[in-house]
Amino acid sequence: MKMKLNKLPVKTTNGFQINDVEVEFNIPTFKRNTDVLIEGDLSLIQVKKEKKKGDLTSKIGLTLSAYENIQIVVPKGVNIKEPIIITYSLQKEDANISQIEIVYEENSSCDFVITTKSMDNTSCFQHLKEMITSQKNASGHLCFINQMNSDSQSFYALENHLYQDSDIYHTVIDLGGKTRLYNVYSDLLEEQAKHHLNTIYIGKEDSLLDFNYYVNHIGIETESKMVVEGVLTDTSHKNFRGTIDFQKGCCKSTGEENENCILLSDTCRSRSLPQMLCGEEDVVGAHGVSSGKVEEAKLFYLMSHGYSEKEAEKLIVMGRFLGILDSVPSQQKEEILSVIEEKLS
Amino acid sequence: MAKTDVTKYMDSNTRNIYNLKANNQNLQKEYGLTEELIRKLSSEKEEPEWALAIRLKALKLFFELEDPDWGPDISYLDIRNIATYVKPVKGEVRKWEDVPEDIREVFDKLGIPEAEKQALAGSGAQFDSEIVYHNLTEDLKKQGVIYTSFDEGLKNYPELVKKYFTKAVPLTDHKYIALHYALFSGGSFVYIPKDAELDRPLQSYFRLNEPGAGQFEHTLIIVDEGAKLEFIEGCSAPGYNELNLHAGCVELFVEKNASLRFSTIENWSKNMLNLNTKKCYVSEGGKIEWIMGSFGSKVSMLYPLSVLNGEGARCEFTNISFAGSGQNLDTGLKIIHNAPRTSSLVNAKSISKDGGICTFRSNVWVKKQAKHSKLSLSCESLMLDSESRSDTVPVNTLETDDVIFAHEAKIGKISDQAIFYLMSRGMTEEEAKGLIVRGFAEPIAKAFPVEYAVEMNRLIDLELEGTIG
Numbered sequence: 001m002k003m004k005l006n007k008l009p010v011k012t013t014n015g016f017q018i019n020d021v022e023v024e025f026n027i028p029t030f031k032r033n034t035d036v037l038i039e040g041d042l043s044l045i046q047v048k049k050e051k052k053k054g055d056l057t058s059k060i061g062l063t064l065s066a067y068e069n070i071q072i073v074v075p076k077g078v079n080i081k082e083p084i085i086i087t088y089s090l091q092k093e094d095a096n097i098s099q100i101e102i103v104y105e106e107n108s109s110c111d112f113v114i115t116t117k118s119m120d121n122t123s124c125f126q127h128l129k130e131m132i133t134s135q136k137n138a139s140g141h142l143c144f145i146n147q148m149n150s151d152s153q154s155f156y157a158l159e160n161h162l163y164q165d166s167d168i169y170h171t172v173i174d175l176g177g178k179t180r181l182y183n184v185y186s187d188l189l190e191e192q193a194k195h196h197l198n199t200i201y202i203g204k205e206d207s208l209l210d211f212n213y214y215v216n217h218i219g220i221e222t223e224s225k226m227v228v229e230g231v232l233t234d235t236s237h238k239n240f241r242g243t244i245d246f247q248k249g250c251c252k253s254t255g256e257e258n259e260n261c262i263l264l265s266d267t268c269r270s271r272s273l274p275q276m277l278c279g280e281e282d283v284v285g286a287h288g289v290s291s292g293k294v295e296e297a298k299l300f301y302l303m304s305h306g307y308s309e310k311e312a313e314k315l316i317v318m319g320r321f322l323g324i325l326d327s328v329p330s331q332q333k334e335e336i337l338s339v340i341e342e343k344l345s
Numbered sequence: 346m347a348k349t350d351v352t353k354y355m356d357s358n359t360r361n362i363y364n365l366k367a368n369n370q371n372l373q374k375e376y377g378l379t380e381e382l383i384r385k386l387s388s389e390k391e392e393p394e395w396a397l398a399i400r401l402k403a404l405k406l407f408f409e410l411e412d413p414d415w416g417p418d419i420s421y422l423d424i425r426n427i428a429t430y431v432k433p434v435k436g437e438v439r440k441w442e443d444v445p446e447d448i449r450e451v452f453d454k455l456g457i458p459e460a461e462k463q464a465l466a467g468s469g470a471q472f473d474s475e476i477v478y479h480n481l482t483e484d485l486k487k488q489g490v491i492y493t494s495f496d497e498g499l500k501n502y503p504e505l506v507k508k509y510f511t512k513a514v515p516l517t518d519h520k521y522i523a524l525h526y527a528l529f530s531g532g533s534f535v536y537i538p539k540d541a542e543l544d545r546p547l548q549s550y551f552r553l554n555e556p557g558a559g560q561f562e563h564t565l566i567i568v569d570e571g572a573k574l575e576f577i578e579g580c581s582a583p584g585y586n587e588l589n590l591h592a593g594c595v596e597l598f599v600e601k602n603a604s605l606r607f608s609t610i611e612n613w614s615k616n617m618l619n620l621n622t623k624k625c626y627v628s629e630g631g632k633i634e635w636i637m638g639s640f641g642s643k644v645s646m647l648y649p650l651s652v653l654n655g656e657g658a659r660c661e662f663t664n665i666s667f668a669g670s671g672q673n674l675d676t677g678l679k680i681i682h683n684a685p686r687t688s689s690l691v692n693a694k695s696i697s698k699d700g701g702i703c704t705f706r707s708n709v710w711v712k713k714q715a716k717h718s719k720l721s722l723s724c725e726s727l728m729l730d731s732e733s734r735s736d737t738v739p740v741n742t743l744e745t746d747d748v749i750f751a752h753e754a755k756i757g758k759i760s761d762q763a764i765f766y767l768m769s770r771g772m773t774e775e776e777a778k779g780l781i782v783r784g785f786a787e788p789i790a791k792a793f794p795v796e797y798a799v800e801m802n803r804l805i806d807l808e809l810e811g812t813i814g
Contacts, residue, residue, distance in 0.1 A: 011415040016708045016740040019415075246756075248731055263746030266713065271742040278735045278756045281728040285756035287737075293746040 001027065005061040005155075006181050006212040009243055010277065018273045020061075021210040021239055023179055025125070025153055027064070034096040036068065040084035045110065046073040056099055058129045058157035060183045060212075067097040067127075074138070076105040083111035083141075083329050088128070090148065091119035096126040104138030104166065111141040113332055118149035118176070129157045134166035134193075141169040143328055145336065148177040150205060160186040162193035164219070171327055174201040174209065175339050184213045188222035188253075198324040199228040202343050203236030203268065213257075214243045217250040217283070226257040229320050231344070232268035243275040244285055251282035261291040262317055314344045374555070375430040380404060383527055386430055390496050390530070393503055396510075403516045403526030410520035416704070417644045417673040422618055427590050428558040429528050431473035440480075448472050451552065465577075466545040467492045471562055472552050474530040485543065491536040492547055495563045498534025505536060509565055513596035513624040513652075521620040525561050525592045532562030532593065537572040537603075546575035546608075546794060551593070553617070556585035564595045568603040568631075575606040577794060581641070584614040591617055591642075597625035597633065601655065604632040610797050612804060613641035615671055621647045629655025629684070636792045639666040639674050640804045648706060650679040653687035653715075660689040665789040665801075667808050668701030668733070677706035677738075682715035682748075691722040694789055696782060697733035698808070704736040705754075716747040724754045727785050729778075779809055
């Protein structure tokens with residue numbers, strides 16, 4: 001079936017072809033429980049895993065019933081130093097329909113690394129939703145790594161509700177899948193709530209990548225920043241919609257978005273809409289977009305030092321990604337780097 | 346002889362020469378939108394059959410097409426309440442002295458004849474639905490330059506008009522372009538022959554005087570190979586309590602190595618819906634330069650499209666919008682890079698105050714074949730209070746890797762530090778803010794011909810009057 005998903009929060013003219021994305025897929029039937037592993041120091045947090053029969057609805061526009069729910073509460077004042085690792089392993093045409101709810105209570109902090117991996121070459125499906133509630137002065141870094149195979153379809157939605165002084169840092173590393181849709185919705189509800197969202201993607205073959213990010217500045221002195229770095233090769237297509245919405249009354253807030261896309265073939269397509277909606281005078285909003293092939297001067301420099309064109313290209317792309325990868329825990333970072341290297345080879 | 350009663354509209358927000366009203370009683374005024382009216386209109390204008398066929402097809406399309414489901418709300422527009430054709434009884438003339446007195450007095454106050462004497466190669470003036478005056482210097486006529494009303498162009502150069510008419514902007518583009526093609530009346534037809542260079546601009550001025558009326562002028566400009574033209578378009582209307590509608594259309598063709606600078610100062614009254622459509626096709630080595638200032642209207646939806654169709658074609662777009670109380674100015678641009686080594690440079694600014702809404706909406710599309718193209722887009726928005734809105738909606742699509750593309754945008758308020766600095770130099774807060782706003786708009790004002798830069802600055806002063814300086 002065909003569905004129009006990932007709709008823009010405020011519609012623009014249809015001729016611009018950015019209001020939504022049309023995706024063809026079969027609604028999966030549940031076959032077996034996807035393997036999920038939760039690792040790390042769980043002694044200080046509350047973790048509840050259960051199977052739910054109701055509907056899982058996300059802002060992507062999908063509603064699917066029967067899902068796995070993981071509920072995590074980081075209690076008041078608890079600070080966990082090492083990240084909690086959650087890994088979904090998909091195989092045998094799995095349909096992973098899951099939700100992770102994380103509640104940060106006041107003054108708590110905890111980092112999470114959530115990975116979805118294909119364990120074989122079968123075509124898998126995933127609709128994963130994360131719901132984050134961050135109460136006063138809580139903080140955390142959530143890293144989502146998508147390592148699905150090139151036949152899989154992945155729909156990832158994140159909803160943030162951030163209260164006073166909370167500081168949530170989110171990193172999305174997109175490394176695989178035929179169809180990949182991302183939806184991030186953040187409400188910065190109270191004073192000085194902060195959300196940073198970094199993304200890396202690699203589009204290969206005929207994959208479709210569709211990002212729809214929305215940050216809603218409601219509280220005063222709130223801060224948001226989106227940085228998206230990507231590379232497209234072959235006949236891959238990418239849409240990026242980033243919306244910063246300054247609501248009236250969110251004075252002294254700042255919002256910034258930057259999207260850079262390197263195009264490594266003349267058959268790929270990059271489309272972007274860095275949108276700013278502003279109903280408050282006393283804010284600072286900025287966005288920047290740049291696209292094109294790898295800069296010739298950089299290529300020339302590296303090639304004059306003995307690198308082949310392909311190696312030089314790879315090095316430049318890796319360099320662009322490193323700024324974001326530096327925030328990823330070192331164990332995962334090494335693994336990600338080797339996957340990126342392989343994909344760019 | 347028409348009774349003359351030119352008075353100033355003394356509303357505090359809009360007190361200026363643009364509110365002069367001509368009390369013209371000798372009018373032919375038609376309401377509604379029927380096939381009968383369309384046939385009558387076409388017959389009175391003595392149009393060829395093919396032009397009537399276009400009108401009738403467009404009429405059908407208007408009733409079939411939907412209102413836009415995005416952007417400003419215009420659902421309250423009821424075409425039955427719009428005077429779709431308003432014609433002064435006296436026709437088009439070549440001397441200002443022959444223009445009816447009441448109409449001439451309005452144009453005199455707007456400085457149109459004076460501008461023609463001093464700085465223009467030719468000028469035209471439209472009052473409601475019809476052109477009332479058109480003139481071109483003799484030396485340009487001898488060079489083969491054609492500058493006439495669109496209706497005259499259709500009558501006197503039917504083959505040339507037919508070749509280009511509706512080719513840039515098709516009837517199916519949107520609902521209100523279909524309305525335009527059903528009712529088109531007035532506007533200008535310009536043909537600049539090969540290698541001709543005009544040292545002075547041509548100017549058409551469009552005035553909508555009647556309350557509740559619509560204006561549907563069509564401007565068709567062809568700049569042939571190697572030729573150069575600067576064309577200035579001015580628009581204004583007095584304020585009324587009734588809704589007025591402007592659904593004009595501009596079709597521009599810039600042929601090989603030709604260049605066209607198209608400047609517009611739009612100062613419609615704040616009861617006007619401005620649903621204008623502009624498109625330009627640029628051939629190899631050609632250049633289109635859009636310079637636009639949008640100050641008036643209740644709602645504007647205007648996104649000029651440039652199609653860079655030939656290798657090395659260029660587009661420069663410079664725009665400023667200023668939305669005050671009750672205004673929703675949804676403006677922007679579209680550019681299609683359709684050939685190698687094309688380039689575009691965009692500099693757009695907006696100012697909103699007193700609850701005004703400014704939206705910058707753009708769509709830039711680099712097609713697969715447009716290798717080695719370069720694009721640079723910049724938009725800046727300034728908000729003068731928190732009652733206003735400023736939105737930026739820029740869509741960019743790249744279908745080739747061999748392109749250099751950069752886009753940046755900023756939204757913000759007037760810097761407190763800058764105000765503090767200027768106040769420490771003896772200015773009041775209002776004077777300091779006024780100076781900063783004028784400085785913000787200055788790079789755009791510089792792009793206009795000098796007389797229009799002065800007009801633009803005067804409009805900014807009027808908008809700021811009683812607000813901040």
